[in-house]
Amino acid sequence: MKTAVEIYKLLPKTNCGTCGTATCFGFAAKVASGLASITSCANLNDQAREELMAGEGNRKNSPGTVYEQALEILRPRLASLDFQKLAQQSGAVSSAPDTLELLFLNDRFTVTKERIADQQGKEPRPFISILIYNHLTMPDPPRPAGEWITFSSVPASHAKDKAWAGHVEQEIASHFSGNVNGLKKACERLGGTPASIKGSHDAAYEFRFFPHYPVLLLFYDAVPDEDFPAQCKLLLDKHVDRFLDIESIVVLGEEFAGRLTTQ
Numbered sequence: 001m002k003t004a005v006e007i008y009k010l011l012p013k014t015n016c017g018t019c020g021t022a023t024c025f026g027f028a029a030k031v032a033s034g035l036a037s038i039t040s041c042a043n044l045n046d047q048a049r050e051e052l053m054a055g056e057g058n059r060k061n062s063p064g065t066v067y068e069q070a071l072e073i074l075r076p077r078l079a080s081l082d083f084q085k086l087a088q089q090s091g092a093v094s095s096a097p098d099t100l101e102l103l104f105l106n107d108r109f110t111v112t113k114e115r116i117a118d119q120q121g122k123e124p125r126p127f128i129s130i131l132i133y134n135h136l137t138m139p140d141p142p143r144p145a146g147e148w149i150t151f152s153s154v155p156a157s158h159a160k161d162k163a164w165a166g167h168v169e170q171e172i173a174s175h176f177s178g179n180v181n182g183l184k185k186a187c188e189r190l191g192g193t194p195a196s197i198k199g200s201h202d203a204a205y206e207f208r209f210f211p212h213y214p215v216l217l218l219f220y221d222a223v224p225d226e227d228f229p230a231q232c233k234l235l236l237d238k239h240v241d242r243f244l245d246i247e248s249i250v251v252l253g254e255e256f257a258g259r260l261t262t263q
């Protein structure tokens with residue numbers, strides 16, 4: 001059976017969403033774990049369809065879900081790293097030998113060479129673990145540049161622009177349209193701090209998705225008289241592609257938008 005990455009390589013990568021999943025990678029992950037059928041993507045070329053359909057036939061022989069497969073690769077990769085160095089690079093706190101205390105989206109996790117656990121000692125949802133592993137195993141991440149860029153300026157982001165605009169920024173903008181105070185409260189509950197940024201926005205909040213992964217949210221409320229809809233911009237640090245791969249950046253953005261709008 002093919003892995004999510006192998007399936008993804010054969011997909012159109014347009015993130016059109018007509019299969020019912022926001023991104024092609026999300027769809028690939030569902031197919032790989034048996035949660036969706038490749039037939040739900042109507043945009044495949046004949047060669048890709050044939051190859052992927054053959055893969056679906058072999059699914060029953062596959063051990064574990066795509067998440068389990070990914071975690072089996074990522075755990076030993078993290079375990080091979082120097083945790084003291086990791087603490088310095090990531091901004092995590094080294095609380096004991098080979099143990100890190102790491103903030104992720106305002107939640108605290110304990111990371112050891114064997115597992116990741118929340119404050120109740122439970123493992124987080126698998127895709128949260130994967131995001132944490134992906135972040136910690138990025139090679140030689142620099143410190144944040146302190147310069148904000150839009151998502152479309154991140155290298156290799158082109159195919160994900162629609163997903164970011166629709167499932168991250170627009171999701172936040174439409175949810176809080178006409179409710180700046182509600183947005184401010186939600187930002188503060190999620191650990192955001194008001195940012196002093198000049199501009200015409202109605203709210204500006206800075207977040208740390210990880211200690212060294214800053215994000216700036218700018219919100220412009222709707223002006224009905226001028227037919228101006230609410231808008232949100234989620235700006236990223238110039239070095240963000242050294243903190244996470246592009247697919248993980250989108251998944252993390254979607255998770256953030258989901259938490260902000262469902263509190």
Ligand code: SF4
Nearest residue numbers: 015016017019024041
């Ligand atoms: S239908 Fe789904 S998998 Fe196919 S191109 Fe659109 S988003 Fe990607």
